[in-house]
Amino acid sequence: MRIEMLYPEVANLHGDNHNIVYLGQCRPDAEIIRTALTATPAFVDSAVDLIYLGPSPESAQVKALARLAPYRERIRELIEEGTAFLFTHNALEILGETLQTADGSEVAGLGLFPLRTRLEMLNRYSGKVLGRAGLGGDPVQIVGYKTQFSFVEAAEDLPGFLTAERGIGRNRQTRVEGVRQGNFIGTSLVGPLLINNPEFTKQLLAVLDPDTEPTLAHEDLIMSAYQARLADFTDPKRWHPWEQLES
Amino acid sequence: MAMGSLVCAPGSSNAYQGSKEGKLRKIRLYLAVWVAKLAFLAIRLMKRQGSHMPGYLALKVFPDLLAHLAKPKRIIVVTGTNGKTTVVNLLAETLAGEGLATIDNRLGSNTDAGVASALIQGVYWWGRTKADVAILEMDERSARRILPGVRPEFLVCTNLTRDSVKRNAHPEYIAWIISGGITPETTLVLNADDLICARIGGVDSRRVLFGIDRLPSDTTTPSGVARDLAICPNCDAELVWDYWRFNHIGHAHCPSCDFASPQADYRVTAIDRAEELVELDLDGRAGSARLLNDALVNVYNQIAVMAVLDRFGVATDRILAAFDHLSVPATRYSAQMIGEVTLVRQLTKGVVGVACSRAFEHIAAAPGPKALVMNIDELTDIRSDCENICWTYDADYEYLADPSLRRIVIGGVRRYDQALRLAIAGVDPKIMTTVAEERAGADLIDLTGMARVYNLHSVHNTVVTGDFVQARLLQRLREAS
CATH class of the missing domain: 3.40.1190.10 (Mur-like, catalytic domain)
Structure with missing residues (x-):
């Protein structure tokens, strides 16, 4: 199994790169490639099972966009071929039509998905999300956290990663969260996603290597943590007014 | 003037x-x-x-x-x-x-x-x-x-x-x-x-x-x-x-x-x-x-x-x-010897990963076998704000994957998250005990053979948990010395 982490020297906020640390512990035989901004990504000319990009400061997001721009068609090809991608937090926005910089100006994205991003730099949103998503299996309950300046507006027919049963989605007016196309997963949820959602992680492991029975590292602990959080998130009293959709 | x-x-x-x-x-x-x-x-x-x-x-x-x-x-x-x-x-x-x-x-x-x-x-x-x-x-x-x-x-x-x-x-x-x-x-x-x-x-x-x-x-x-x-x-x-x-x-x-x-x-x-x-x-x-x-x-x-x-x-x-006369306010750290054991109280501010990393680094650097009572959930984060536990992955728990750490009792609502984070960092789950009631750790922790015992708590639980655990650990160590 080959997992490529893009630009971890700048895309490393919110502890989210532990998504890949954890996958590496589930599959100690996996090769984890850490690709620097100045390097050519491994996916350009070799097979990679999972391509990961995590949260970054706004300036680094623009740098990552510029570095990925030459490989736009290759990324499109890989998504269409069914290669697994996990783009978390603001990484997904790079693949949209436009994104905003901190000073308010617009930058063209890679244009792979019909979505646009706007930033509210003085109005950070934090909230929980509860929904369901599946990957090659039955949908499982997903729990996650949002902490972000950016809000995504997308075409209505662009499939989401999940539809929030509680919490907001791509923005404060929709329950549709993130993007899902084949094995491409783009989501603003942090936590990290794969650690907070072991059942989903098991499905991802099965997709990455269909010939090997997926096993979770530290299974007892990760399941206990998941069940405790799920019990919390399904309790209506745990939800604050600002975590509801705006009408 | x-x-x-x-x-x-x-x-x-x-x-x-x-x-x-x-x-x-x-x-x-x-x-x-x-x-x-x-x-x-x-x-x-x-x-x-x-x-x-x-x-x-x-x-x-x-x-x-x-x-x-x-x-x-x-x-x-x-x-x-x-x-x-x-x-x-x-x-x-x-x-x-x-x-x-x-x-x-x-x-x-x-x-x-x-x-x-x-x-x-x-x-x-x-x-x-x-x-x-x-x-x-x-x-x-x-x-x-x-x-x-x-x-x-x-x-x-x-x-x-x-x-x-x-x-x-x-x-x-x-x-x-x-x-x-x-x-x-x-x-x-x-x-x-x-x-x-x-x-x-x-x-x-x-x-x-x-x-x-x-x-x-x-x-x-x-x-x-x-x-x-x-x-x-x-x-x-x-x-x-x-x-x-x-x-x-x-x-x-x-x-x-x-x-x-x-x-x-x-x-x-x-x-x-x-x-x-x-x-x-x-x-x-x-x-x-x-x-x-x-x-x-x-x-x-x-x-x-x-x-x-x-x-x-x-x-x-x-x-x-x-600077001959100035002083800094009392730190959020105190240490006292009870017999041969040092009891350390350290405010380990949950939610701020960097602050936790410095605390963990300090613990790892100290000599001798150690036991930790760890209650660093930030409950206020759940009740009055929106919880987000991602900060634990923004903290270097890896410092605690040190052979000198012999026992850890983890208390609180998010005890499994904390234990999982420690396990991912390389801490042997066999040395960890989880307990829902934060203050229970003061009695559950085995102090035998320890050179240093730590009472780690966050900001919101300084009095309710931190003070209680400190008093109970002090009492146990005095009884044992």
């Missing part, structure tokens, strides 16, 4: 004369001051404490209050992730010792309301200022609401490292917030060893830089999760560290272009912990002073204070002598 002036617009003694608009503004300003002063009076009569509400009310009455209120002629604002309160304390005490009438907000809020409260306390009912100098602590996120009105002579930024992900996002964001509030007359006093802090402001900003020269404990290989400046901002090449201290603190250069850490004007050139001395280079003048506290963050605070005092105009010999 108060150098007061009547309430007036900045830079203009007759701004309120003439126009109807000016007169209305003057009325609102007086009204705001009086409302705040009455609020202070009411708080005192109720024998309560509060420095936020008076300023909050004043700003409601007159939102431009900070710009138009009469202020001391000299203002120092202090901000940064760590050390704000310490620096304000040290500056206030030193400048008061110089015979100046000072005002500050060190016992109160550091938002715009807190700053307004402090400045209003520094004027008489009719607006004349009582003080020569204001020393104001500023919440980083409040910079754009405070700096344009206050227009300080000096803005000190101690450092900018990761803090609460929900409030502060990341250090670059905080640098952006602060930079957006800086006015041209302000001299920036910045940490040269912090490449994010050192670069706040604009190209024309006046800068004074402080730092600590290479220390024996420094390395050249960064480690840890929170590395916020790993690449050259100009060409993206990975920075080479001449010396690395923690997070993005140290001295670096780009191997591909001319980008490098700036040289500090005010430097600690050596720390002599045995003699409790710091050797100094104060803008070209060598000297030494008493070491205030051996925690590195406090050495940075000390040299920052020296830089401000020197630029403020305090004589060098008086700056050096001032």
Whole structure:
């Protein structure tokens, strides 16, 4: 199994790169490639099972966009071929039509998905999300956290990663969260996603290597943590007014 | 020697004369001051404490209050992730010792309301200022609401490292917030060893830089999760560290272009912990002073204070002598020996991963077998705010994957998350016990054969859990000794 982490020297906020640390512990035989901004990504000319990009400061997001721009068609090809991608937090926005910089100006994205991003730099949103998503299996309950300046507006027919049963989605007016196309997963949820959602992680492991029975590292602990959080998130009293959709 | 002036617009003694608009503004300003002063009076009569509400009310009455209120002629604002309160304390005490009438907000809020409260306390009912100098602590996120009105002579930024992900996002964001509030007359006093802090402001900003020269404990290989400046901002090449201290603190250069850490004007050139001395280079003048506290963050605070005092105009010999008498407030760390065992109480601020990393690093570095009672959930985060446990993955729990850690009891609502994080960090689950009731850890932990026992708690549970666990551990260790 080959997992490529893009630009971890700048895309490393919110502890989210532990998504890949954890996958590496589930599959100690996996090769984890850490690709620097100045390097050519491994996916350009070799097979990679999972391509990961995590949260970054706004300036680094623009740098990552510029570095990925030459490989736009290759990324499109890989998504269409069914290669697994996990783009978390603001990484997904790079693949949209436009994104905003901190000073308010617009930058063209890679244009792979019909979505646009706007930033509210003085109005950070934090909230929980509860929904369901599946990957090659039955949908499982997903729990996650949002902490972000950016809000995504997308075409209505662009499939989401999940539809929030509680919490907001791509923005404060929709329950549709993130993007899902084949094995491409783009989501603003942090936590990290794969650690907070072991059942989903098991499905991802099965997709990455269909010939090997997926096993979770530290299974007892990760399941206990998941069940405790799920019990919390399904309790209506745990939800604050600002975590509801705006009408 | 108060150098007061009547309430007036900045830079203009007759701004309120003439126009109807000016007169209305003057009325609102007086009204705001009086409302705040009455609020202070009411708080005192109720024998309560509060420095936020008076300023909050004043700003409601007159939102431009900070710009138009009469202020001391000299203002120092202090901000940064760590050390704000310490620096304000040290500056206030030193400048008061110089015979100046000072005002500050060190016992109160550091938002715009807190700053307004402090400045209003520094004027008489009719607006004349009582003080020569204001020393104001500023919440980083409040910079754009405070700096344009206050227009300080000096803005000190101690450092900018990761803090609460929900409030502060990341250090670059905080640098952006602060930079957006800086006015041209302000001299920036910045940490040269912090490449994010050192670069706040604009190209024309006046800068004074402080730092600590290479220390024996420094390395050249960064480690840890929170590395916020790993690449050259100009060409993206990975920075080479001449010396690395923690997070993005140290001295670096780009191997591909001319980008490098700036040289500090005010430097600690050596720390002599045995003699409790710091050797100094104060803008070209060598000297030494008493070491205030051996925690590195406090050495940075000390040299920052020296830089401000020197630029403020305090004589060098008086700056050096001032540290003979100054002290830093009690730290959030205490250690005591009970027989052969050291009992350590350490506030380990949940939600702030960087603070936890420093605590864990300190634990790992201590000698001997250790046991931990760990209650660092931030419950307030769940009840009154929106929980986000991602901070645990922004903290270097890996320090605790050390053979000297023999037993850990983890308590609290998120005990499984904490235990999982420890397991992912490499801590053997066999040495961990989880328990829902936080205080139960004090009895569950096996103290046999331990050289050090730690009581780690967060901010919200300092009294309910921290005090209880401390007392119970103390009792058990005394009984065993």
